Amino acid sequence: xxxxxxxxxxxxxxxxxxxxxVVFAILMVNTLFLVWFERRVVAFMQNRIGxxxxxxxxxxxxxxxxxxxxxxxxxxxxKVELGMYLAAPVAAMIPAxxxxxxxxxxxxxxxxxxxxxxxxADLNVGLLFILxxxxxxxxxxxxxGWASGSKYPLLGGVRATAQMISYEAAMGLALVPVVLFASxxxxxxxxxxxTMSLSRLVELQQGSFRGFIPGWFVxxxxxxxxxxxxxxxxxxxxxxxxxVEAESEIVGGYHTEYxxxxxxxxxxxxxxxxxxxxxIAVTVFLGGWLGPDFGLPxxxxxxxxxxxxxxxxxxxxxxxxxxxxxxPRMRYDQLMTLGWKRLIPAGLAWLILFTLVQAFRSFGAPxx
Amino acid sequence: xxxxxxxxxxxxxxxLVIGVAIIGSAIxxxxxxxxxxxxxxxxxxxxxxxxxxxxxxxxxxxxxVVLVYIGAVIVLFLFGIMITRAPTGxxxxxxxxxxxxxxxxxxxxxxxxxxxxxxxxxxxxxxxDRVVRAEDLGAVLFSRYVIPFEVVSFVLLAAxxxxxxxxxxxxxx
Numbered sequence: 001x002x003x004x005x006x007x008x009x010x011x012x013x014x015x016x017x018x019x020x021x022v023v024f025a026i027l028m029v030n031t032l033f034l035v036w037f038e039r040r041v042v043a044f045m046q047n048r049i050g051x052x053x054x055x056x057x058x059x060x061x062x063x064x065x066x067x068x069x070x071x072x073x074x075x076x077x078x079k080v081e082l083g084m085y086l087a088a089p090v091a092a093m094i095p096a097x098x099x100x101x102x103x104x105x106x107x108x109x110x111x112x113x114x115x116x117x118x119x120x121a122d123l124n125v126g127l128l129f130i131l132x133x134x135x136x137x138x139x140x141x142x143x144x145g146w147a148s149g150s151k152y153p154l155l156g157g158v159r160a161t162a163q164m165i166s167y168e169a170a171m172g173l174a175l176v177p178v179v180l181f182a183s184x185x186x187x188x189x190x191x192x193x194x195t196m197s198l199s200r201l202v203e204l205q206q207g208s209f210r211g212f213i214p215g216w217f218v219x220x221x222x223x224x225x226x227x228x229x230x231x232x233x234x235x236x237x238x239x240x241x242x243x244v245e246a247e248s249e250i251v252g253g254y255h256t257e258y259x260x261x262x263x264x265x266x267x268x269x270x271x272x273x274x275x276x277x278x279x280i281a282v283t284v285f286l287g288g289w290l291g292p293d294f295g296l297p298x299x300x301x302x303x304x305x306x307x308x309x310x311x312x313x314x315x316x317x318x319x320x321x322x323x324x325x326x327x328p329r330m331r332y333d334q335l336m337t338l339g340w341k342r343l344i345p346a347g348l349a350w351l352i353l354f355t356l357v358q359a360f361r362s363f364g365a366p367x368x
Numbered sequence: 369x370x371x372x373x374x375x376x377x378x379x380x381x382x383x384l385v386i387g388v389a390i391i392g393s394a395i396x397x398x399x400x401x402x403x404x405x406x407x408x409x410x411x412x413x414x415x416x417x418x419x420x421x422x423x424x425x426x427x428x429x430x431x432x433v434v435l436v437y438i439g440a441v442i443v444l445f446l447f448g449i450m451i452t453r454a455p456t457g458x459x460x461x462x463x464x465x466x467x468x469x470x471x472x473x474x475x476x477x478x479x480x481x482x483x484x485x486x487x488x489x490x491x492x493x494x495x496x497d498r499v500v501r502a503e504d505l506g507a508v509l510f511s512r513y514v515i516p517f518e519v520v521s522f523v524l525l526a527a528x529x530x531x532x533x534x535x536x537x538x539x540x541x
Contacts, residue, residue, distance in 0.1 A: 084404075124427055124428075124499060124501065125427045125431055128428065128431045128432065128435065129431050131431075131435055131439075132431045132432075132434040132435040132438075132439060133434075135434075135438070135439025135440060135443070136434070136438065136439055138439075138443055139411075142443065142446050142447075142450075145450075146404060146446075146450065154450065158447065158450050158451055161443060161447045161450070162447065164443075165440065165443060165444070165447070168439070168440075183503075196502060
């Protein structure tokens with residue numbers, strides 16, 4: 001068994017194939033769980049029971065829904081632009097899947113002499129890659145809205161474009177102090193070189209200060225974390241920023257004309273993106289897979305980092321669900337005001353403040 | 369070098385495929401009768417150029433091209449097409465322009481200038497066979513090339529002011 005695993009992960013090609021399949025499987029299973037999790041949590045918050053029939057505690061409900069959607073008739077309206085109409089749901093899935101490829105979800109495991117990183121690919125510029133891919137996510141919505149040849153999807157598409165472009169800027173700004181901070185941490189001589197690699201960012205958050213507070217970036221970069229989370233909710237088109245698919249105003253937004261499995265693809269992409277942004281926030285601000293293993297025997301201890309990662313990610317996902325159950329949808333002008341007049345200036349101000357403080361710490365006062 | 373030797377290298381095949389994709393989609397950008405299709409073809413062309421940067425080991429530049437050009441500029445194009453009364457596709461319209469020959473001339477002059485400058489300044493020099501680190505790029509950008517960098521940002525500022533002037537409603541009218 002060990003020899004086989006070692007042979008697989010020793011070979012670059014097979015290791016890439018196995019990792020891709022594993023990442024895909026994780027995302028699919030996770031979505032099944034996440035949809036159930038959301039429905040149950042929202043139900044309890046609204047004093048209902050929620051899905052509880054299919055499988056233990058209703059866990060198989062999503063699977064049943066998925067199978068139903070798979071066998072439904074796929075209606076294609078006559079006025080669609082067929083090529084684009086079919087490509088849009090697929091275009092929604094690709095960036096969502098690629099983002100999770102660069103996120104480390106566990107400590108590297110050593111099998112024999114081979115070290116297996118629990119990460120699809122460790123890019124040097126992982127953080128930039130994530131921003132690039134999340135900026136591509138808007139295409140699926142624009143294309144779906146445009147190709148449907150109907151006015152509500154088009155309105156949904158236009159809203160989505162404006163919203164995602166606005167909040168992408170805030171999201172990028174929130175991540176700049178992280179890169180800056182990583183290189184400052186290093187300049188103190190503690191560890192290695194400046195980095196945008198996600199696995200390195202996790203390593204930099206090791207250790208603790210004052211004995212019990214973990215060395216997570218969130219304790220230095222709390223404003224960045226808050227801005228990132230607000231932008232992340234908007235970026236994934238979740239309540240209270242779900243104007244893109246506001247059912248009371250524009251029917252269902254960009255996916256009005258989609259049915260069956262094509263609609264399910266958009267749905268799936270939304271949930272994967274939700275999981276992705278939470279995983280990014282955990283990796284960058286909350287120490288990723290770092291956590292105590294309580295001195296467990298090595299047979300179990302290897303799974304502890306994965307458990308910590310999932311635990312932290314689901315803590316953030318709970319906030320997503322909580323927001324949805326609590327807050328009403330914002331008006332369009334409020335959304336734009338919050339993005340451009342509050343979030344981006346706040347991000348810029350925090351960046352300048354942080355840079356000045358760090359420059360003061362590294363180089364001393366300019367007048368000295 | 370013989371063509372058979374050249375094509376035997378897998379990297380050259382990738383280069384060839386990307387190059388053909390870029391040229392083909394670039395031609396479609398200017399010949400497509402549908403504005404949205406043209407914009408999407410531009411996405412393919414820019415994606416190809418990002419691929420070329422990746423082949424040269426310039427990861428940072430490649431993903432920046434994806435982030436800025438594909439993820440923001442073209443999305444704004446599409447946004448502009450959708451919120452204005454521009455033709456959104458379906459009925460193909462006349463996208464030709466009376467001044468197409470001067471435009472072609474400018475494009476050709478641009479191409480010749482860039483090709484000439486690249487050939488003259490690099491010649492047969494080989495690039496280092498490694499991934500360029502973002503840190504080195506930043507250091508070079510803010511020391512040796514700091515003046516061109518600032519000049520480019522002034523061009524962007526001018527474009528921004530131009531945009532505001534065009535979009536502003538004159539209160540006197």
